[in-house]
Amino acid sequence: MSEFSTDFQADLLRLMQRRRDVRRFRTDPVDEAILRDCLATFSFAPSVGLSEPWRVVRVQSAPARAAALANFTAANARALDGYDGEKARLYSVLKLSGMREAPVQLAVFCDEATAKGAGLGAQTMPETRRYSVVGAIAQFWLAARARGLGLGWVSILDPARLCQDLDIAKDWSLVAYLCIGWPVTESDTPELELAGWERRRQDVPVETR
Amino acid sequence: MSEFSTDFQADLLRLMQRRRDVRRFRTDPVDEAILRDCLATFSFAPSVGLSEPWRVVRVQSAPARAAALANFTAANARALDGYDGEKARLYSVLKLSGMREAPVQLAVFCDEATAKGAGLGAQTMPETRRYSVVGAIAQFWLAARARGLGLGWVSILDPARLCQDLDIAKDWSLVAYLCIGWPVTESDTPELELAGWERRRQDVPVETR
Numbered sequence: 001m002s003e004f005s006t007d008f009q010a011d012l013l014r015l016m017q018r019r020r021d022v023r024r025f026r027t028d029p030v031d032e033a034i035l036r037d038c039l040a041t042f043s044f045a046p047s048v049g050l051s052e053p054w055r056v057v058r059v060q061s062a063p064a065r066a067a068a069l070a071n072f073t074a075a076n077a078r079a080l081d082g083y084d085g086e087k088a089r090l091y092s093v094l095k096l097s098g099m100r101e102a103p104v105q106l107a108v109f110c111d112e113a114t115a116k117g118a119g120l121g122a123q124t125m126p127e128t129r130r131y132s133v134v135g136a137i138a139q140f141w142l143a144a145r146a147r148g149l150g151l152g153w154v155s156i157l158d159p160a161r162l163c164q165d166l167d168i169a170k171d172w173s174l175v176a177y178l179c180i181g182w183p184v185t186e187s188d189t190p191e192l193e194l195a196g197w198e199r200r201r202q203d204v205p206v207e208t209r
Numbered sequence: 210m211s212e213f214s215t216d217f218q219a220d221l222l223r224l225m226q227r228r229r230d231v232r233r234f235r236t237d238p239v240d241e242a243i244l245r246d247c248l249a250t251f252s253f254a255p256s257v258g259l260s261e262p263w264r265v266v267r268v269q270s271a272p273a274r275a276a277a278l279a280n281f282t283a284a285n286a287r288a289l290d291g292y293d294g295e296k297a298r299l300y301s302v303l304k305l306s307g308m309r310e311a312p313v314q315l316a317v318f319c320d321e322a323t324a325k326g327a328g329l330g331a332q333t334m335p336e337t338r339r340y341s342v343v344g345a346i347a348q349f350w351l352a353a354r355a356r357g358l359g360l361g362w363v364s365i366l367d368p369a370r371l372c373q374d375l376d377i378a379k380d381w382s383l384v385a386y387l388c389i390g391w392p393v394t395e396s397d398t399p400e401l402e403l404a405g406w407e408r409r410r411q412d413v414p415v416e417t418r
Binding site for chain 1: 211212213217218220221222224225226227228230248249250251252253254255257258259260261263264265266267268269270273284287288291292296300303305316325326327328329330331332333334336337339340343344346347348350351352354355356357362364365366367368375376383384385399401402406407408409410411412413414415416417418
């Protein structure tokens with residue numbers, strides 16, 4: 001029925017189970033060829049109306065990295081203020097980004113004004129342009145993990161401030177800030193579960209109409 | 210460096226290249242066990258703060274299917290009104306959903322009010338909850354494709370109307386309407402490219418800061 005073997009299907013499931021949001025990176029560099037191979041998967045991602053609205057900005061220079069890290073640090077401090085008691089204590093000791101260590105850091109944007117695709121499919125749900133970018137990131141993430149790379153998605157950021165600090169085109173909206181590198185450890189269990197913040201549910205909620 | 214072989218990495222790339230947005234389905238049923246195996250991949254998707262905000266609604270009954278199809282038909286007619294000349298002629302002959310044929314149809318929502326994860330990571334970018342749902346769909350899509358199934362994501366819908374017609378919980382927002390079944394044909398080329406609507410770009414746009 002499928003051109004892909006049951007062994008491949010099992011390995012694909014295993015890859016998904018092994019994919020983690022990584023925040024603890026080794027500092028040794030990532031070979032550019034490996035990064036390029038992973039980035040190439042963006043081209044095969046689905047996109048609404050074939051709009052391919054993904055725009056990748058590599059955050060490389062010391063000033064750009066410092067601005068992004070300061071942004072995270074401030075947003076994380078504000079987030080901590082929103083918790084009380086035990087939850088606040090636990091939050092304060094969580095490691096929520098690998099921005100100090102990760103050798104590769106990518107800010108990924110959606111070009112909200114792209115003419116590509118002529119708006120097909122995005123009239124009633126324009127957010128599907130951003131969803132297209134997310135789908136591309138999901139594929140990139142799996143491709144990276146298959147090569148042993150770790151990826152951490154940082155969302156504790158003020159997007160407007162990051163766009164200003166990185167001098168981003170006005171029609172681009174931030175979708176994700178990705179830290180990439182070789183992980184310190186491997187695990188099948190999410191770090192937030194190991195830390196006692198939250199547990200995965202055992203089922204997928206499905207209703208019927 | 211990786212526990213996954215280079216053969217697997219190549220097959221994963223091939224899977225991404227073969228994944229299509231499918232709108233032409235055979236009408237024979239999908240085995241429930243296959244569907245269940247694919248849905249199980251939701252549990253391994255990344256989610257902001259481990260919030261797992263995905264909620265799946267299987268659109269099965271004749272009235273629910275009719276409401277969804279009428280919703281698409283009206284939104285698609287309005288979208289056609291936005292094009293002129295050759296683009297309008299081309300749009301009018303595109304097949305943009307498999308809702309009349311697809312044996313399995315799933316509306317996938319994000320529970321915006323979930324307490325799971327205690328809001329971690331979603332304070333400055335609450336849209337990351339919806340992005341978590343998109344990431345889960347991306348994994349489900351690849352798992353389905355690996356089994357030979359086709360999936361088509363319909364975004365030409367009025368989400369508020371669909372939520373009303375399907376009696377959806379008020380805190381759930383529509384992320385995607387998915388048509389699933391056995392595809393009539395296989396291709397490496399997007400249907401919108403075959404139809405002459407748009408072409409894929411050959412590169413991934415990367416800037417550096």
